[in-house]
Amino acid sequence: MINYTKLPAVLLLEDGTVYHGKAAGKIGTTTGEICFNTGMTGYQEIFTDPSYFGQIMVTTNAHIGNYGINQEEVESGDIKIAGLVCKNFNIAYSRSQADTSIQNYFQEENIVGISDVDTRSLVRHIRDKGAMNAIISSEILDINLLKEKLAAVPSMEGLELSSKVSTKESYFYGNEHAAHRVAVLDLGVKKNILRNFDEREVYAKVFPAKTTFKEMEKWNPDGYFISNGPGDPSAMAYAVDTVKEILASEKPLFGICLGHQLLALANGIGTMKMFNGHRGLNHPVKNIIKDHCEVTSQNHGFGVIPEDVKKSDKIEITHINLNDHSIEGLRVKGKNAFSVQYHPESSPGPHDSRYLFDDFISMMNKN
Incomplete structure (x- = not known):
């Protein structure tokens, strides 16, 4: 050494x-x-x-x-x-x-x-x-x-990187006798996300990035989670197709960060490379549905295009960034599907947004 x-x-x-x-x-x-x-x-x-x-x-x-x-x-x-x-x-x-x-x-x-x-x-x-x-x-x-x-170094724009950090083999996390089963599409999932699911009586099966919906559905999960991850979401047609199939299945879906961007793309909303991105532990976000503010942990260099969201009749905005008014949360009208751009599992960081995991559990309970 x-x-x-x-x-x-x-x-x-x-x-x-x-x-x-x-x-x-x-x-x-x-x-x-x-x-x-x-x-x-x-x-x-x-x-x-x-x-x-x-x-x-x-x-x-x-x-x-x-x-x-x-x-x-x-x-x-x-x-x-x-x-x-x-x-x-x-x-x-x-x-x-x-x-x-x-x-x-x-x-x-x-x-x-x-x-x-x-x-x-x-x-x-x-x-x-x-x-x-x-x-x-x-x-x-x-x-x-x-x-x-x-x-000779390529630009981050246009790079597909999630398959490079994803698990190579499926694995389980949590108690197999838990109340709910969630299929996690691993695009770069953080361990604390899995811990948050385990704490809420969720048994997770974590699948490699390019796993098909058909393969995940064989496990018969109660809901699907689309994880965070690196790279340009617009270079991930395989994941967009998977999200579309999950939406068609009518099963609950929750996305974080890259998962948020992929949910947008699956509904015809474009994504963009941000000038600087958001990376830190203290970004203020307003939940416009509940009319309250959350201090959030963030890490992303891409975002959804606000103009596309506002023109869409499929998507509803749930959260906005109070610093630059970028889109921080979405839900699909008529579907049990929602996403946020920030990290509610944040560790270290604020715990203001952990209710989102509870919202996902409630969605599965009602389904």
């Missing part, structure tokens, strides 16, 4: 902007779409969230790694981010429950990062210029060579 040293590292953005810093994690080179998360805590959950697959994460909190790594606090089996950019990469940690340091964790998982970067300046730049690709390297410092490598 490489001993951690404060070797120099470089971050190059697609628009030619360069930031110099110090090596963090594995010595190497990595590429991806750069984005930022404003959460004050929960770095380990962010690192392991499958929705971040293919993205370089900028953390706005000044200290990363300061409470160490606990193997129980993960959202998937391994780190999913493509790389990390932070201000202070704290190898020393004080929490007694931690198993190891962030440096050991990154080296074991082959994750390249850069620290000692002015992340305030970087986030302002991304905010103003929009999402773009980037490259981090602690082994190549030649900017021209890095530009050549970065030029």
Whole structure:
């Protein structure tokens, strides 16, 4: 294992902007779409969230790694981010429950990062210029060579990534004697979503991303859940077709994040690449059906096209983002189907929206 040293590292953005810093994690080179998360805590959950697959994460909190790594606090089996950019990469940690340091964790998982970067300046730049690709390297410092490598990286727009992070084989989660059976289409599902189902007397069978409706229906579930995940929803015709078949079956359907976008596409609503996306633990969302506000956890770079939603006679808006008025929740008229763009299972994060799991259970009870 490489001993951690404060070797120099470089971050190059697609628009030619360069930031110099110090090596963090594995010595190497990595590429991806750069984005930022404003959460004050929960770095380990962010690192392991499958929705971040293919993205370089900028953390706005000044200290990363300061409470160490606990193997129980993960959202998937391994780190999913493509790389990390932070201000202070704290190898020393004080929490007694931690198993190891962030440096050991990154080296074991082959994750390249850069620290000692002015992340305030970087986030302002991304905010103003929009999402773009980037490259981090602690082994190549030649900017021209890095530009050549970065030029070969595909845009996130048009990429189908969910099948790369989905389970390869179906598996069960929860108590087989539970009151309800839910088929989970795994497009990058987070473990805490499954925990929330288990806590509500749901026995889940988690299926690979490209499983057909016919195959899932053989299990005779009481309802279907379409998970979060990475990539461009418009590149996922296979999943859109599956959602259409679930809707035709009249069984209850609940979608989160990517699942929300796929429900929209299945009803003729287009999706779009957002200028920056929403990533953080404190986004205000209004439930316009219940007339109350929720503080939400969010992680998405794509969204549904508001104009399409407003023109549709199939879809009803249930939630809106109070920062930019983007569409945060939908339900299908005349169907037992609804979705939200944010993460009600959020851990860490607010618990304001966990009622949505209860709403799904009630829907199955009535069906």
